[in-house]
Amino acid sequence: xxxxxxxxxxxxxxxxxxxxxxxxxxxxxxxxxxxxxxxxxxxxxxxxxxxxxxxxxxxxxxxxxxxxxxxxxxxxxxxxxxxxxxxxxxxxxxxxxxxxxxxxxxxxxxxxxxxxxxxxxxxxxxxxxxxxxxxxxxxxxxxxxxxxxxxxxxxxxxxxxxxxxxxxxxxxxxxxxxxxxxxxxxxxxxxxxxxxxxxxxxxxxxxxxxxxxxxxxxxxxxxxxxxxxxxxxxxx
Amino acid sequence: xxxxxxxxxxxxxxxxxxxxxxxxxxxxxxxxxxxxxxxxxxxxxxxxxxxxxxxxxxxxxxxxxxxxxxxxxxxxxxxxxxxxxxxxxxxxxxxxxxxxxxxxxxxxxxxxxxxxxxxxxxxxxxxxxxxxxxxxxxxxxxxxxxxxxxxxxxxxxxxxxxxxxxxxxxxxxxxxxxxxxxxxxxxxxxxxxxxxxxxxxxxxxxxxxxxxxxxxxxxxxxxxxxxxxxxxxxxxxxxxxxxxxxxxxxxxxxxxxxxxxxxxxxxxxxxxxxxxxxxxxxxxxxxxxxxxxxxxxxxxxxxxxxxxxxxxxxxxxxxxxxxxxxxxxxxxxxxxxxxxxxxxxxxxxxxxxxxxxxxxxxxxxxx
Numbered sequence: 393x394x395x396x397x398x399x400x401x402x403x404x405x406x407x408x409x410x411x412x413x414x415x416x417x418x419x420x421x422x423x424x425x426x427x428x429x430x431x432x433x434x435x436x437x438x439x440x441x442x443x444x445x446x447x448x449x450x451x452x453x454x455x456x457x458x459x460x461x462x463x464x465x466x467x468x469x470x471x472x473x474x475x476x477x478x479x480x481x482x483x484x485x486x487x488x489x490x491x492x493x494x495x496x497x498x499x500x501x502x503x504x505x506x507x508x509x510x511x512x513x514x515x516x517x518x519x520x521x522x523x524x525x526x527x528x529x530x531x532x533x534x535x536x537x538x539x540x541x542x543x544x545x546x547x548x549x550x551x552x553x554x555x556x557x558x559x560x561x562x563x564x565x566x567x568x569x570x571x572x573x574x575x576x577x578x579x580x581x582x583x584x585x586x587x588x589x590x591x592x593x594x595x596x597x598x599x600x601x602x603x604x605x606x607x608x609x610x611x612x613x614x615x616x617x618x619x620x621x622x623x624x625x626x627x628x
Numbered sequence: 629x630x631x632x633x634x635x636x637x638x639x640x641x642x643x644x645x646x647x648x649x650x651x652x653x654x655x656x657x658x659x660x661x662x663x664x665x666x667x668x669x670x671x672x673x674x675x676x677x678x679x680x681x682x683x684x685x686x687x688x689x690x691x692x693x694x695x696x697x698x699x700x701x702x703x704x705x706x707x708x709x710x711x712x713x714x715x716x717x718x719x720x721x722x723x724x725x726x727x728x729x730x731x732x733x734x735x736x737x738x739x740x741x742x743x744x745x746x747x748x749x750x751x752x753x754x755x756x757x758x759x760x761x762x763x764x765x766x767x768x769x770x771x772x773x774x775x776x777x778x779x780x781x782x783x784x785x786x787x788x789x790x791x792x793x794x795x796x797x798x799x800x801x802x803x804x805x806x807x808x809x810x811x812x813x814x815x816x817x818x819x820x821x822x823x824x825x826x827x828x829x830x831x832x833x834x835x836x837x838x839x840x841x842x843x844x845x846x847x848x849x850x851x852x853x854x855x856x857x858x859x860x861x862x863x864x865x866x867x868x869x870x871x872x873x874x875x876x877x878x879x880x881x882x883x884x885x886x887x888x889x890x891x892x893x894x895x896x897x898x899x900x901x902x903x904x905x906x907x908x909x910x911x912x913x914x915x916x917x918x919x920x921x922x923x924x925x926x927x928x929x930x931x932x933x934x935x936x937x938x939x940x941x942x943x944x945x946x947x948x949x950x951x952x953x954x955x956x957x958x959x960x961x962x963x964x965x966x967x968x969x970x971x972x973x974x975x976x977x978x979x980x981x982x983x984x985x986x987x988x989x990x991x992x993x994x995x
Contacts, residue, residue: 444856446852446856465855465860466852466855466856467855467856467857467858467859467860467861470855470856470857470858471858476856478852478853478856482850482853483853484845484846484849484850484853484854485849485850486845486848486849486914487842487845487846487849490635491842491845494839494842495839495842495843495846495854495857496857498857498858498859500839502631505632505633505635505636506633508633508635509633509634509635522635524989525985528989541857
């Protein structure tokens with residue numbers, strides 16, 4: 393078995409006085425789509441934000457291709473090749489769609505411009521609204537743009553936090569198809585409450601419960617394990 | 629060219645046609661107007677208003693870089709303006725004879741002091757909370773104002789410093805008469821201010837249109853997001869503060885060049901800071917071009933609104949009530965400001981851009 397691209401070992405994270413992650417350990421393999429599922433407050437989003445350096449690691453380690461990255465500054469972690477799509481459609485609202493994408497390119501390159509074109513094939517709406525301010529886009533379009541910001545660079549891994557949150561079912565369906573295309577080209581870690589979407593995109597899964605990994609395995613096994621789903625996700 | 633993506637091609641075409649677009653032609657017309665105004669209206673009053681509009685445009689635009697584009701509320705921008713003004717005044721005042729190189733020395737002193745102070749402010753305040761930046765700039769600005777008032781031997785306190793400029797900028801200098809227009813020291817100073825103001829303004833426009841400007845706007849919008857995209861936001865914020873403050877100090881040098889007199893009240897005081905703040909709000913935050921409108925609005929109303937009283941006395945010599953009402957011009961200034969904020973909530977330029985954007989969006993939807 394090859395070394396995992398991203399590895400968390402016994403990671404503990406506090407937010408203020410609250411002990412949120414209580415020893416999370418997980419491995420993300422290259423070229424796979426890994427989904428973190430669990431109830432609200434289980435620590436899924438905190439795990440992603442801790443990987444990105446937005447919350448400090450109290451103890452434990454995080455490695456990217458063998459290099460320790462815990463407690464590095466977020467901009468440094470981003471430059472190491474981790475793309476992050478925060479929840480709530482985080483785009484730069486007063487910049488145009490094009491400016492958002494050029495900003496995310498970091499250093500404009502031929503490769504970046506070509507990736508922008510492939511993004512337009514994935515999300516044609518973005519091309520239509522290229523000169524519009526991101527603030528005037530619909531929720532779904534904002535989410536597409538937010539995801540695109542992580543795709544315009546050739547990241548080693550892309551972390552996506554609850555992309556379906558607040559979106560209409562028809563938009564979620566389109567998003568699922570797009571995420572399936574994205575996972576073919578890059579390693580994805582997805583946090584998702586919508587189990588249908590998670591099961592469509594994910595290949596590996598980790599169930600988080602009370603700040604710890606309660607279970608993990610192949611997504612196809614979880615889909616058929618109704619008892620496990622009922623116990624940790626509240627769905628049958 | 630064939631290897632370019634469609635978006636790149638669009639940008640390339642845009643770059644090529646930049647100098648034939650209406651926006652550029654309007655800018656050229658405005659520039660031409662600034663060149664001919666002193667020739668058409670040779671009165672000192674008109675020239676004085678236009679020169680001050682140019683100077684304050686630079687100062688307000690530099691403030692817009694910090695507040696409008698980087699999202700940092702500075703209450704000490706007048707300090708940098710004052711540092712520039714005092715640099716020129718004191719270098720010339722304390723020298724035995726005014727010389728050309730005094731401008732360079734003053735610019736060197738002003739820029740060194742501004743960069744040093746801006747760095748100190750940035751390093752001590754940005755790592756804490758945004759409000760600390762406002763507090764620290766306010767405290768330092770007050771300190772500088774008090775220092776200028778108290779240190780009589782250096783600054784002549786509230787008496788201020790009067791000085792003479794060298795060569796063609798000297799008020800006593802008189803050149804040839806061209807087409808009935810006398811070329812004198814005042815006119816040469818006006819054109820010097822025009823040239824430097826245009827250079828500084830173009831520098832700021834290019835700064836905002838550069839990738840750095842894009843990052844600054846991103847920081848203003850959502851700093852954690854900009855960080856997560858790989859940007860060391862602190863470095864960009866420091867750069868913006870240093871750049872904006874340096875330009876303001878050069879604006880101060882222009883101000884001193886025009887007035888040939890500097891005092892704490894005219895450069896370092898709180899009302900100057902409030903004026904800068906008013907100008908940027910009226911023009912439109914984060915628009916840069918709004919600084920022209922903001923500076924013009926305030927300087928023109930400040931200059932011509934007091935004439936109401938005289939106009940009332942001339943046109944209606946027997947209507948005492950009207951004379952009394954006309955005396956309260958400062959009240960009308962306040963009312964005017966409220967009306968502008970009410971009808972143009974994003975400032976003149978900000979609101980106009982918003983309307984144009986909305987129209988374009990509607991047109992796009994229809995097509």
